[in-house]
Amino acid sequence: MSLEAWQPPELAEPIDNSKNPIDARGADWSGKIIAAINLQGARLSRVDLRCTDLSNCNLENADLKLAKYNRQTRWPQDFDYKKSGAIGPGAKLDAMFLSGADLRYMDLRGASCMGTYLSGANLSGAILDGIRMISADLRCAVLQGAMCRGTRFTGAQLNQADFRGADLSEAGLEGAETIEGADFCLAIGLDQIAAELLRRPYKELDCWNPFTRNTTRKSLEWHLNQPPVGGDGKS
Incomplete structure (x- = not known):
């Protein structure tokens, strides 16, 4: 040619x-x-x-x-x-290298992401409900506004992950390998587990996220300071 x-x-x-x-x-x-x-x-x-x-x-x-x-x-x-x-609903993505991938607003319901490399990936607005992200690498991943209802993060690396505004209702964050530098400000569904996550080591909680300009501790304490919905008759 x-x-x-x-x-x-x-x-x-x-x-x-x-x-x-x-x-x-x-x-x-x-x-x-x-x-x-x-x-x-x-x-x-x-x-x-x-x-x-x-x-x-x-x-x-x-x-x-x-x-x-x-x-x-x-x-x-x-x-x-x-x-x-x-990449899409039901995809078998176990152990795949998706670092830095642009996955904004993708529907990944039913996908398998065990051990998937997603460091630096942009998952803003993605639908991740019910996915098993066991041992996944989500370091510096952006999950702003993502739907993570019931998503399992057991053994996942969440260093510097940006969960601001994400829906984490019933998500399994307790078993994450680390949440060092992760930002959970304005996320939904953390009212019940924020206190438990705040018992993690200070090294994780007091880590500064240079992108969101926040610490993990501060982002979790934000949830403890919110009035309960309907508690004052105004919410």
Whole structure:
């Protein structure tokens, strides 16, 4: 291919290319209805496939690592997309390297994230309800406004994690390996366990978070100082 005819992969369109596997790394194919084209061996890492219809495509040996999908994505019959490396509801992401990944507003309900490397990942607004993040690496991860209802963090590394405004109702934070420098200010659902978390070592609680400019202790004490809902007749 001549240099003049080359185009970056992120601009690639889902068209039939019988000579060479399609290279569409980072492309936005969201919402597209894709015809019956051969995507065998295609390089589709980081492609946005949310609300995309791929049901008539051949995805054998396609590289889907870090591709994004949702509940409206349609896959070929019998294609095991949950184990393809793509990210979305029900995905098998155990021990995967997703450090620094942009996962904002992703629906990951039903996904398995045991031992997943998510350090520095942006999970703002993501739906993580009920996920088992056992032994996951969430150091410096951003979870602002994330839905973490019933999420299990046993053995997880939460150093410098930003949980501000997250919904942590019934989340299992007590068994986290460390919460050193994590910020829980304005999070929901910590009223019952804030006092227990404040019994953790001072090294964890008095660690300064340079991004949020807060300490873990101060962010947890904020919850103890809030009036109970309806307690004064004004809330």
